[in-house]
Amino acid sequence: MKRRDFLLAGAALGASVLLPSTPARAARRRVRLGMIGTGMRGQVLLRELLRRDDVEVVALCDVEPIMLKRALDMAAKAGKPAPKAYGEDGDVHAYRRLLQQRGLDGVIIATPWEWHAPMAIEAMQAKVAVGCEVVAGITLQDHWDVLETQLRTGTPYMLLENVCYRRDVMAALQMVRAGLFGELVHLQAGYQHDLRAVKFNSGDPDEPYGSGVEFGPKAWSEARWRTEHSVRRNGELYPSHGIGPCAMYTGINRGNRFTHINAFASKARGLHEYTVAKSGGTVHPSTRVQFKLGDVVTTTLACANGETILLQHDTSLPRPYSLGFRVQGTRGLWMDVNRSIHIEGRSPPHAWEPFQAYQDQFDHPLWRKYAAQAEGAGHGGMDYFVIHAFVEALKAQAPMPIDIYDAVTWSAITPLSEQSIAEGYRTLEFPDFTRGLWRSRKPIFAFDASY
Numbered sequence: 001m002k003r004r005d006f007l008l009a010g011a012a013l014g015a016s017v018l019l020p021s022t023p024a025r026a027a028r029r030r031v032r033l034g035m036i037g038t039g040m041r042g043q044v045l046l047r048e049l050l051r052r053d054d055v056e057v058v059a060l061c062d063v064e065p066i067m068l069k070r071a072l073d074m075a076a077k078a079g080k081p082a083p084k085a086y087g088e089d090g091d092v093h094a095y096r097r098l099l100q101q102r103g104l105d106g107v108i109i110a111t112p113w114e115w116h117a118p119m120a121i122e123a124m125q126a127k128v129a130v131g132c133e134v135v136a137g138i139t140l141q142d143h144w145d146v147l148e149t150q151l152r153t154g155t156p157y158m159l160l161e162n163v164c165y166r167r168d169v170m171a172a173l174q175m176v177r178a179g180l181f182g183e184l185v186h187l188q189a190g191y192q193h194d195l196r197a198v199k200f201n202s203g204d205p206d207e208p209y210g211s212g213v214e215f216g217p218k219a220w221s222e223a224r225w226r227t228e229h230s231v232r233r234n235g236e237l238y239p240s241h242g243i244g245p246c247a248m249y250t251g252i253n254r255g256n257r258f259t260h261i262n263a264f265a266s267k268a269r270g271l272h273e274y275t276v277a278k279s280g281g282t283v284h285p286s287t288r289v290q291f292k293l294g295d296v297v298t299t300t301l302a303c304a305n306g307e308t309i310l311l312q313h314d315t316s317l318p319r320p321y322s323l324g325f326r327v328q329g330t331r332g333l334w335m336d337v338n339r340s341i342h343i344e345g346r347s348p349p350h351a352w353e354p355f356q357a358y359q360d361q362f363d364h365p366l367w368r369k370y371a372a373q374a375e376g377a378g379h380g381g382m383d384y385f386v387i388h389a390f391v392e393a394l395k396a397q398a399p400m401p402i403d404i405y406d407a408v409t410w411s412a413i414t415p416l417s418e419q420s421i422a423e424g425y426r427t428l429e430f431p432d433f434t435r436g437l438w439r440s441r442k443p444i445f446a447f448d449a450s451y
Helices: 003-017 040-050 065-077 095-099 113-125 140-153 167-178 222-232 240-250 270-278 356-361 365-374 379-396 404-411 413-422
Strands: 031-036 055-061 084-086 106-109 129-132 157-159 184-192 258-265 297-303 308-314 326-329 332-335 340-343
Touching: 031 040, 031 095, 031 379, 040 055, 040 065, 040 106, 040 379, 055 065, 055 095, 084 095, 095 113, 106 113, 106 379, 113 129, 113 140, 113 222, 129 379, 140 404, 140 413, 157 379, 157 404, 167 240, 167 326, 167 356, 167 365, 184 240, 240 308, 240 404, 258 413, 297 413, 365 379, 404 413
Parallel strands: 031 055, 031 106, 055 084, 106 129, 129 157, 184 308
Antiparallel strands: 184 326, 258 297, 297 308, 326 332, 332 340
């Protein structure tokens, strides 16, 4: 067999053996979903739900009337029945009434981070399946509580990490499974995204990005709640975009696990300089804030099988967007910053090749099947796939492709990195959320042609 044919055959075999087992229960044809949080992120996900014939959006909840109305208008424009609305009275616990609505199969949670754990816990207690936006919780205890609730109730939980469905990321997964990189040794990724204009605005709902230097109650959208995390916390605050694909490449929780973690933080300068420049020399309260979050936070993880993973959180300085993926093994590496790859014996010696030809060759079956449907969806199509995966798994009553163990393991990097920095950059043991099951659990993140 030629080497190229061998690699392709290996990729196909790798996908086939990683599929979830056929569920014993009969599949549903349609699911009835609610959504908690109809802000700008929620509306992106709502659009994907409204596009589907197998989903009925029956309930929406938000305490911000403007956003709730916009979401209801989206349903009307899509020609769908009006969902029942909760939260118009400003009750921050209105979501509890939504969870009591009869016939609810699942709920999408797209609220500020601090609400994710309590809302997910109450949904699972109500036997309502959860599709939760990242992150899974704030404190380490949050993550144990979410995990224990899922295990006790058996209610499905999926972390809606869309980057796992990015086209090049999925092609790289095919290459890893095919052995193209040899044995994996080191990986890198991160959240490297200039969020200064997201963290501050004027408070005008129609100008949510970069229109001023307000944050907190006077601001709008993410600036109302997200910026406060930069004021009082110092750590890897948003790990799942980077660690999700790396964890899948290395089989974390499925034959491998994180064993140790440490983190370092640079000085904090970017947000202060931004507010000073944006306020035009005037003295604004935001210019006097002491931001705790280091401009660049670097986190290192060690794995049981010997790999190392480096993450960087970089959201307060001017820079182009990049997640900085690097997958490196004994036979070559891929880097997404320059969209390049080098495979020993295949690439010219000591030279990069363009990644596109490899991506085309190893394009994942999901993208080959659903690329047309994903066109126009948020984040280059990724949002179509993550919603599709949640809905299809819920309909089939099959395991969630990004499950509870994935969710808490990836998200717990945040409180652990905070602890490491606070304790003088100390290396910590990483908790085993699977309690030893990682040794026998089989990979299910194969993305078969169904979902």
